[in-house]
Amino acid sequence: MSEEKEFVVTPWEVRGEIDYERLIRDFGTTKVDSELLERIKKDAGELHLFLKRGLFFSHRDMNWILDRYEAGEKFFLYTGRGPSGHTHLGHLVPWIFTKWLQDRFGAELYFQMTDDEKFLFNQELSLKTTMSFTYENALDVIALGFDPKKTFIFSNVEYVKTLYKIALEIAKHVNFSTVKAVFGFQNTTNIGMIFFPALQAAPCFLPSVLEGKNIPCLIPASIDQDPYWRGIAREVAPKLGYYKPAQIHNKLVPGLGKGGKMSASEPETAIFTTDDPDVAVKKIMSSYTGGRDTAEEQRRLGGRADICPVYHNYEFLFVPDDKELKKLYDDCKTGKMLCGECKMIFASKLKPFLKEHQKKREKAKGMLDKFMVKD
């Protein structure tokens, strides 16, 4: 048995170098294989870059949901965001993919802002703050071009009257032992956090409740959120007579530091959609890379693109062209291109991206009413 790397992936903490193959085993999910890719391509009419590149790498029940779809039964999408701060590039990955799913499958989207969770979890954050980030983050969602007729964004706090009834039905089937095992909750965990998994699971069944018939649910989200679906939603679904939600999981976008995902709690290693482009470029310039100690050494040995957050940012978001990506990879690995030059390339791609996104984000301010649902 090979030596296993130390890493942690939970909804609240991601640490170390993640072994995604091992996560598939540990979480009991299924690898997105070439057969599934073929099927998605057939049903969607194309294959999204994130699928081609293996960034959405793991799933549960994708074949089941495509069975339903091919039989004429529409599914809905459910994803969300914990509004603890501004949106960063890492958040955009599942959202961009969700938008593609909406377009390709004509699916409605329920988008949950867990302002309650972020308040409960973080001693420093007031409820007023997390609720205001709900709206800030919603601007980024809207800026990606979701269909206002098919997209329902809600703050948990402002939509709780609708959610609470479903959460109660879920909560009656989940005890402390379960959340202790699934999330590692302790006796010191506050009672709001203990209840919260019921609220995060509730939207899985919301359209079924609203329409009075079972509607399949597909959750595109980062793999770190898996415990909510594995341990709560999918366990309780059959007890309440609902379908188990299907899932497709993406890898985590690395931060600009050494190891770990891009995280709002480490602002110097995260590029926020609201960052002034010049500030963002400075963050790139300070980024950790896969570079060597000296230029000489790097010319000789080559860079390590595979562990470089700059390269992974290309892969996720900034270099859709496979040939261009391969050239960047090869130029790094052969030592032809040094990190300084590569960072300049990243900067030249990031600046227009941010400017364009910020323009759309500004425009989104007039569209909040079309997207936000409240009680």
Add this chain to the structure above:
Amino acid sequence: MSEEKEFVVTPWEVRGEIDYERLIRDFGTTKVDSELLERIKKDAGELHLFLKRGLFFSHRDMNWILDRYEAGEKFFLYTGRGPSGHTHLGHLVPWIFTKWLQDRFGAELYFQMTDDEKFLFNQELSLKTTMSFTYENALDVIALGFDPKKTFIFSNVEYVKTLYKIALEIAKHVNFSTVKAVFGFQNTTNIGMIFFPALQAAPCFLPSVLEGKNIPCLIPASIDQDPYWRGIAREVAPKLGYYKPAQIHNKLVPGLGKGGKMSASEPETAIFTTDDPDVAVKKIMSSYTGGRDTAEEQRRLGGRADICPVYHNYEFLFVPDDKELKKLYDDCKTGKMLCGECKMIFASKLKPFLKEHQKKREKAKGMLDKFMVKD
């Protein structure tokens, strides 16, 4: 040290013969003494029968709240009901007293229906059922003559949007160890129940939140609800910058069986406000009493009024005249009156009481909108 009787008093279970003096010690409350009674009499202009008879026997911070009142600061009242079934006579006691407090002190009343709790706690009850009992029970509250301009009755499920924000602030300061110690929650307790104490505590601070300034709160309620105030609301209040809620506690109305409080879960020993008067009389006729095994023995030894639920029902609700009550007591204790005769007296008082209440309850159906508040 005298031998202590076995009894249990929790929000969900009341068992055995209750030693109220010991509850005062165990719960750390203060006895309602003659000095406090004098003060209430002065401020209220009269003394309610329940105070004269020692049925409201225990309190916390009553002198503090009267200090505030005498200094010109209004307090509000908060009490409630767990709508697991129809209202019985035992429920009416704190409500009648609450009505008197409202009249005498010009106080607003927030009345919580914990339809969420009763659903979570009872495997047999659906949310639909507990929510429908919210409205059934509200009719009984309204029938007692509360001021519609000053009375706000709410279902937790239907008012949760308002309550949830406050509950979150509370929940952030309460962990599993605390609810384990205060309520005896276990690892098998469901996560809805674990969170619920935050929702029951929330109305203590609701008017303060709504009006943007601290408003004193007085909770008239049965002593079995004390853990919510002692262990949660009063602990968290100073951390959130609110006043600790004051309380005044009543003794529990005994059921018609041997020991324990009147309980909706034992319908044969509880008289419901919705009972057909003839059915109620049958329950009286089957009631446990303080009688002896034979008529001869009872004539010789006398009855035991002190342990008799029929006598206690006189004391609480049906014989406001002290002289009449004393005569009933003496006639029992001396063996002059046997239980059959006494039950006939009870029946003769209960029937018109129920008929009158049911008439008012019917009229209340047209007044629900004036009393119920929703999000």
